[in-house]
Amino acid sequence: MQRLIEALSARADDLVALRHDIHRHPEMGFEERRTAALVAARLRDWGLAVQEGLAGTGVIGTLKGRRPGQRAIALRADMDALPIQEATDLPYASANPGVMHACGHDGHTTMLLGAARHLAENPDFAGTVHFIFQPAEEGLGGGRRMVEEGLFERFPVDAVFGLHNEPGLALGRFGIRPGPMLAxxxxxxxxxxxxxxxxxxxxxxxxxxxxxxxxxxxxxxxxxxxxxxxxxxxxxxxxxxxxxxxxxxxxxxxxxxxxxxxxxxxxxxxxxxxxxxxxxxxxxxxxxxxxxxxxxxDYPALVNTPEEVALAARAAGALAGAETVDADYPPITAGEDFAYMLQERPGAFMLVGNGVAEDGSFHHVHTPKFDFNDALIPIGAAYWVSLVAHALGAAGGDGA
Structure with a gap:
């Protein structure tokens, strides 16, 4: 599986440029029209079926594997930004005054797009993958609205999975736990x-x-x-x-x-x-x-189901070894509206390290100096691809 990260790294320049473009043009919850249009265009270019407009600006891309199988899973990324004035002085810093991607949703969207492109080119799995690009995670309940508007009735799945960067956790390390993980x-x-x-x-x-x-x-x-x-x-x-x-x-x-x-x-x-x-x-x-x-x-607690946690941990461990995965990660008192999706279907929410500076410092999410780590893009995309391989193997089950 290390070769998977290397393969995605070899094509990372386009994804990094994409992430920088999204970062430079942040949009608040339910206003992600430019981001949604960009996502939909990329998915269509890669041959996925695309549904726009769920929860206003949500986008769903659907890809069927070349092998026969009835199982379906969903992979979710969030797209919205925060009402924070950026203070990074980056060349791709926010061009929208008072709004910035201070939680890494620009990176989450990019990693899932990278996985979608790779899987579209290599659909060697059995079943169906739905790629959920969700609006308005930051306090507005976009996940709840997607569920209320029939997300899982229109796109039936056996399980749903989420991924979030974690500042302070070493780059490429993973954290997950069964049961309540976020508050x-x-x-x-x-x-x-x-x-x-x-x-x-x-x-x-x-x-x-x-x-x-x-x-x-x-x-x-x-x-x-x-x-x-x-x-x-x-x-x-x-x-x-x-x-x-x-x-x-x-x-x-x-x-x-x-x-x-x-x-x-x-x-x-x-x-x-x-x-x-x-x-x-x-x-x-x-x-x-x-x-x-x-x-x-407001948001309910995010509760992971044990079977899906085990599956996600195996998929992450396959990339660089089981020792890179903490499957008993401490609960976090932050909240996440992915919890609404987990109330409807089994699933698991994974954290992946955004890295730490040599002196041990890092910028927290929701702060003016936070920036998503571009080195994480191929790792996160590879995790998604590995998860599909483990969830939708040749027989439509665990393909580990």
């Missing part, structure tokens, strides 16, 4: 309301900044004193708004604090939402105020 993603907000008043006579006011301050200070008690120590839960404050900076002598009548919640188990998610609400309501009453609470469940 439930929740968004919460609390609005405390009082009468407000003049800062010089606070005894004449009902001050909502008091329960807000107490709430922020007490929030971590929800985690530390309500969750079993063996369970993971995160509650973080991301935004606080109150008053007007031009009027510091005014006690505001309303303050708002909002943030995110992360967990892996449904019961933990439930405890966090319930206790946050109870804490806010009790503190509001204690200070003579009212509280309006919203606790919204």
């Amino acid at each position: 439930n993603v929740d968004t919460w907000s609390v609005t405390f309301r009082g009468t407000g008043g003049h800062g010089a006579v606070p005894h004449r006011a009902t001050d909502p900044t008091q329960p807000m301050a107490a709430f922020i200070g007490s929030l971590q008690s929800v985690i530390g004193r309500n969750l079993p120590a063996r369970e993971t839960g995160v509650l973080s404050v991301g935004h606080v708004a109150a008053g007007d900076a031009r009027a510091p002598n005014v006690i505001p009548a309303e303050v708002r604090v909002s943030g995110t919640g992360r967990s892996f188990q449904p019961e933990v998610r439930g405890i966090m939402g319930r206790r946050l609400r109870e804490l806010a309501e009790a503190l509001a009453i204690a200070h003579g105020c009212t509280a309006e609470i919203e606790y919204r469940h």
